Amino acid sequence: xxxxxxxxxxxxxxxxxxxxxxxxxxxxxxxxxxxxxxxxxxxxxxxxxxxxxxxxxxxxxxxxxxxxxxxxxxxxxxxxxxxxxxxxxxxxxxxxxxxxxxxxxxxxxxxxxxxxxxxxxxxxxxxxxxxxxxxxxxxxxxxxxxxxxxxxxxxxxxxxxxxxxxxxxxxxxxxxxxxxxxxxxxxxxxxxxxxxxxxxxxxxxxxxxxxxxxxxxxxxxxxxxxxxxxxxxxxxxxxxxxxxxxxxxxxxxxxxxxxxxxxxxxxxxxxxxxxxxxxxxxxxxxxxxxxxxxxxxxxxxxxxxxxxxxxxxxxxxxxxxx
Amino acid sequence: xxxxxxxxxxxxxxxxxxxxxxxxxxxxxxxxxxxxxxxxxxxxxxxxxxxxxxxxxxxxxxxxxxxxxxxxxxxxxxxxxxxxxxxxxxxxxxxxxxxxxxxxxxxxxxx
Numbered sequence: 001x002x003x004x005x006x007x008x009x010x011x012x013x014x015x016x017x018x019x020x021x022x023x024x025x026x027x028x029x030x031x032x033x034x035x036x037x038x039x040x041x042x043x044x045x046x047x048x049x050x051x052x053x054x055x056x057x058x059x060x061x062x063x064x065x066x067x068x069x070x071x072x073x074x075x076x077x078x079x080x081x082x083x084x085x086x087x088x089x090x091x092x093x094x095x096x097x098x099x100x101x102x103x104x105x106x107x108x109x110x111x112x113x114x115x116x117x118x119x120x121x122x123x124x125x126x127x128x129x130x131x132x133x134x135x136x137x138x139x140x141x142x143x144x145x146x147x148x149x150x151x152x153x154x155x156x157x158x159x160x161x162x163x164x165x166x167x168x169x170x171x172x173x174x175x176x177x178x179x180x181x182x183x184x185x186x187x188x189x190x191x192x193x194x195x196x197x198x199x200x201x202x203x204x205x206x207x208x209x210x211x212x213x214x215x216x217x218x219x220x221x222x223x224x225x226x227x228x229x230x231x232x233x234x235x236x237x238x239x240x241x242x243x244x245x246x247x248x249x250x251x252x253x254x255x256x257x258x259x260x261x262x263x264x265x266x267x268x269x270x271x272x273x274x275x276x277x278x279x280x281x282x283x284x285x286x287x288x289x290x291x292x293x294x295x296x297x298x299x300x301x302x303x304x305x306x307x308x309x310x311x312x313x314x315x316x317x318x319x320x321x322x
Numbered sequence: 323x324x325x326x327x328x329x330x331x332x333x334x335x336x337x338x339x340x341x342x343x344x345x346x347x348x349x350x351x352x353x354x355x356x357x358x359x360x361x362x363x364x365x366x367x368x369x370x371x372x373x374x375x376x377x378x379x380x381x382x383x384x385x386x387x388x389x390x391x392x393x394x395x396x397x398x399x400x401x402x403x404x405x406x407x408x409x410x411x412x413x414x415x416x417x418x419x420x421x422x423x424x425x426x427x428x429x430x431x432x433x
């Protein structure tokens with residue numbers, strides 16, 4: 001049987017684009033509406049001009065996002081807490097990347113000297129580092145019980161899908177660090193042209209975003225597929241709250257550090273001692289924005305999760321309609 | 323105060339949902355037929371994502387029900403609750419339209 005031959009029910013396989021679009025929708029949605037939706041997409045595409053087809057594809061993709069955000073039948077409280085944890089996981093990835101960038105930038109001896117010479121810079125740096133360490137401990141304290149449960153399910157249940165997903169984050173991070181190190185050592189130089197170093201930094205940043213996206217996707221997939229007991233999920237609100245406070249302190253300390261460096265050692269602040277020998281201010285500002293965004297996302301997710309625990313269980317829309 | 327309609331909480335999905343209900347008011351239709359019907363009579367082209375977002379919400383609220391599929395194309399039928407909702411929403415829309423048109427005509431007459 002070729003790919004174009006009809007199946008047992010006499011239906012020809014859907015065009016590749018239709019199958020790709022259907023793949024964007026959650027599995028529960030596809031089980032319920034997949035066949036008829038595929039038939040609709042095929043009917044609409046027949047004889048349509050290219051711009052109409054583009055609009056149909058955009059509409060279908062938008063519908064997939066809506067189906068993921070608002071699944072049919074609504075969500076249970078555990079699902080909603082799971083979503084909050086996923087949001088925090090995304091924020092932690094962004095936070096870690098921004099923190100790693102800051103740590104890398106401030107490795108230069110000039111920054112160490114500035115921290116020793118000026119109390120405001122030194123204090124900001126120490127507070128930032130202490131809060132970052134506490135944030136890391138909090139993430140581990142929250143994630144370890146979940147990770148242990150997932151790892152046990154993966155091994156005992158011989159869940160190859162969970163094992164593959166668990167390997168994605170370390171592989172992505174190690175791969176990115178290795179490539180970043182090679183690219184940075186090959187192309188950056190303090191006397192190099194500004195554009196060359198900026199391009200190198202941009203390339204490393206893009207690779208980092210790809211690695212971060214892979215980590216986030218893997219964590220979200222694990223949280224969706226693993227069977228995590230409510231007694232494991234509900235207590236996550238506590239480390240989430242502590243993490244929010246740590247992130248806020250780190251963000252504030254980073255802002256304070258940058259302003260202190262600018263005030264006490266202006267030549268250093270405006271130098272090309274940033275990542276890959278680029279300018280410091282955009283490195284610093286970009287890091288602050290990333291830290292602040294991660295903090296806001298974590299805070300919002302924590303508030304949502306805490307509300308879920310306080311609200312009595314509500315029937316889903318499907319139950320309410322019956 | 324008027325009782326809150328089931329469709330009041332549909333937000334931006336209220337218009338497509340009303341169009342789907344109006345299309346089904348004269349008999350069951352599958353997705354493509356609903357799209358073609360709405361385009362022909364109202365001049366609005368419902369994208370597939372918008373259409374099925376509305377169908378999912380209407381079905382959840384019991385305003386439409388699915389019928390057995392015919393060659394992968396599944397028709398939907400408006401329920402009694404759906405017909406009631408449609409009548410309620412259409413009456414409100416007509417009142418708003420009448421109000422607007424009447425006042426515009428009066429403003430033109432006095433200008």
